[in-house]
Amino acid sequence: MARKRTKLGDRSARHDSAYRRAKQEGFAARAVYKLEELDRRFHLLAPRRRVLDLGCWPGSWMQYAAGRVGDEGLVVGLDLRPVELALPPWCEAFVADVDELDPQSLVDRFGPFDVVLSDMAPKTIGDATTDRLRSEALFERALDIATMVLRPGGHFAGKVFQGGGFGGLIERMRLTFSQSKPFHTKGTRAGSAEHYLVGQGRRAG
Numbered sequence: 735m736a737r738k739r740t741k742l743g744d745r746s747a748r749h750d751s752a753y754r755r756a757k758q759e760g761f762a763a764r765a766v767y768k769l770e771e772l773d774r775r776f777h778l779l780a781p782r783r784r785v786l787d788l789g790c791w792p793g794s795w796m797q798y799a800a801g802r803v804g805d806e807g808l809v810v811g812l813d814l815r816p817v818e819l820a821l822p823p824w825c826e827a828f829v830a831d832v833d834e835l836d837p838q839s840l841v842d843r844f845g846p847f848d849v850v851l852s853d854m855a856p857k858t859i860g861d862a863t864t865d866r867l868r869s870e871a872l873f874e875r876a877l878d879i880a881t882m883v884l885r886p887g888g889h890f891a892g893k894v895f896q897g898g899g900f901g902g903l904i905e906r907m908r909l910t911f912s913q914s915k916p917f918h919t920k921g922t923r924a925g926s927a928e929h930y931l932v933g934q935g936r937r938a939g
C-alpha cells in the first residue's frame with residue numbers, strides 16, 4: 735500500500751483539535767501551540783523582551799508573544815500579507831518581503847531585538863525537493879536577519895523543512911549561538927520534514 739506523503743503546507747487536517755482549540759481560545763492559527771511548546775522548552779519569551787516575528791500572518795505568534803512580553807515589551811511582525819487582527823499597542827505588523835528587507839532599518843527604528851522568531855514557509859509547488867530548498871533559503875534569510883538585529887545573548891527560533899542543506903544550517907547555528915538545537919514540535923504532523931532550529935545566546939561579534 736502506498737504511504738501517504740505529507741506535503742508542505744498540507745491543510746487536510748485543518749479542522750483538527752488544535753485548530754478548534756485555537757479558534758476557541760481566540761488565536762488566529764493552530765501554529766500558536768508550536769510557539770508555546772518552543773517557549774516552554776527553551777524559555778525564549780519573558781516580560782519586557784523585544785521580539786521580531788518573521789512570517790507573522792495571520793498573527794497567532796504575535797498574539798502569544800504579546801501576552802508573554804507584556805506592555806513593556808515589543809513585538810514587531812513582518813509578512814507578505816497584512817495582519818488584520820486587533821493587536822495590543824506594543825505590537826506592530828508590517829507588510830514586507832524578507833528578501834527585500836534592510837535589517838539595519840529595523841534596528842534604526844526599534845533598536846536591537848532580544849528574540850527573533852521565524853515561522854516562514856514558502857509557497858509550495860508540490861515538488862518536495864524544490865519546496866525544501868525554498869524553505870531552507872527562507873530559513874537562511876531569517877538567520878541572516880537575526881544575526882544582524884539580535885543583541886549579543888539574544889535568541890532565535892526558525893522553521894525549516896529539512897532538505898539537503900540541513901547539515902549546513904545546523905553548523906551555521908552552532909557558530910552563531912552558544913547553544914543550538916533542532917526541535918520537532920508535538921504540533922508537527924507525523925511524517926513532516928518540519929523542524930525548528932533554536933539558537934540561544936547569540937555570540938558577540
Ligand SMILES: C[S@@+](CC[C@H](N)C(=O)[O-])C[C@H]1O[C@@H](n2cnc3c(N)ncnc32)[C@H](O)[C@@H]1O
Nearest residue numbers: 765789791792793794795814831832853854855
Ligand atoms: C505558517 S505562516 C506563519 C503563521 C504565523 N506564525 C502565525 O502563527 O500566525 C508562514 C508565513 O510566511 C510568510 N512568508 C513566506 N515568505 C515570506 C517572505 N519572503 N517574506 C515575508 N513573509 C513570508 C507567508 O506569507 C506566511 O504568512
